[in-house]
Structures are given as structure tokens and as C-alpha cells.
Amino acid sequence: MMKLFTAGPSPFGRKIKMALDVVGLTDNVELVAVDTAAPDSENRRLNPLGKIPTLIVDDNAIFDSRVIVDYLHHNAANSPLIPADNAARTKILTRTALMDGILDAAILVVYESRMRPEDKYVDSFVEYQRGKIIRSLAMLEAETPVYSKGAAPDIADITLACAIDYLDFRKQVNWRDHAPSLERWITEFAASVPSYHPSLPEGIEPAPWRTA
Ligand SMILES: N[C@@H](CCC(=O)N[C@@H](CS)C(=O)NCC(=O)O)C(=O)O
Secondary structure (H helix, E strand, O other), X not given: OEEEEEOOOOHHHHHHHHHHHHOOOHHHEEEEXXXXXXXXXXXXXXXXXXXXXXXXXXXXXXXXXXXXXXXXXXXXXXXXXXXOOHHHHHHHHHXXXXXXXXXXXXXXXXXXXXXXXXXXXOHHHHXXXXXXXXXXXXXXXHOOOOOOOOOOOOHHHHHHHHHHHHHHHHOOOOHHHOOOOHHHHHHHHXXXXXXXXXXXXXXXXXXXXXOO
């Protein structure tokens, strides 16, 4: 049995939960809730960066989420996560890096309030991070994205769904202002990918596509 160190609201943890389900490995993993701020967690002992997600396989720690995805992809009988064709693979991995980058920036916006005393909050730093998110959303909007892969999303699709929902959950940027086409995209994704609903962060605002 593998173990996944994660936390309910973690968008990177959610990406792995959905990836596990898509490749049919959900039942092989025990979810372990981690408080990343706790000074002596098992996660920190096995992953000195103290970040989540961390996947434990045969007492070995696998991190970060990109490496976990690579591991799952290569250990599943049938995985749509990463295309086999070399050019397509590079394209999807770059696209995933864009979605991961949106999440990294979104997390830094949250940490600016969470980790600093109020009088040390730096507006220009938050705007710098929000700029990354806004430019990425504008790039996605320019492609008029359409989700059409049914229950077999690739890892860029999964990470985009996590990013859209994380922005709604923590409200760093209203993505609708910059990428209105994503509403149709997420509606189709939510209706097609079974792990979308059970992996939603608890307390996220209702939306038409979030009603299972
Ligand atoms: N590049 C990492 C990012 C993971 C990440 O930033 N996780 C956040 C929670 S979603 C975290 O563990 N933050 C705690 C910390 O930075 O100490 C990945 O892809 O797994």
C-alpha cells in the first residue's frame, strides 16, 4: 500500500488524487493528512522540503507532484496522463508547467498574508505574482480552450482544473475576468472526470458545475 501525504485544500495534492483515479490506482493509496507547518511531521522527516504532496512507496519518498505524476504514469497499466509521442509529451509537460506556475504564484499570494505580520504585507510582491496568473489566463483564453477528453484527461488538464478551483477557493484572481472561456471548459471537465467532485476543497463556493 502506498501513502500520500497531503491536505484537503492543497491544489497540488488534489492533482495527485485525480491522477491516481485516472490511472486506476486510488485503491492502492492511503491518504495521510499533513499539517505542513508542524515542526516534526513524518512528511518533514521524509521530505526535508516539508511540502505536500509526498508519495511513500516501499519506504521511499517521492516528490514533488511532477515526479509523482511521472512515477504513476510509468507504473500504471494504462495512463493517459502523458502522451507517448515525443513532441506531444513536451507540449503537455510545458502546458503542465504553466498550470503549476499559476498554482505556485497563487500559493505565494496566500502565503504573503499567512506567513507575514499584517504590516509587512508587500502589495507589489502580491501584484507581481497576480501578474503571472493573469498573463497565463490570458494565454489560455486566446486558445478558446475546449475540454474533450472524457474520463481520460492528461496531466495539464487535471492541473488546470485544480488551478481554476484553487483561484475560486482562495480568491487571488477572478479567472472569469481574464479567461471567461474556462467556464465551459471546467463545466465539461467536471461532468467527465469522476474524481473532480470528491476531490473539491471543502468550503469552496458553489458553482453550477460543482453540483454533482
Ligand atoms: N512544486 C511542488 C509544489 C508543492 C507545494 O507548493 N505545496 C504546498 C501546499 S499546496 C506546500 O506544501 N506548502 C508548504 C510549504 O511551502 O512549506 C509540487 O509540485 O509538488
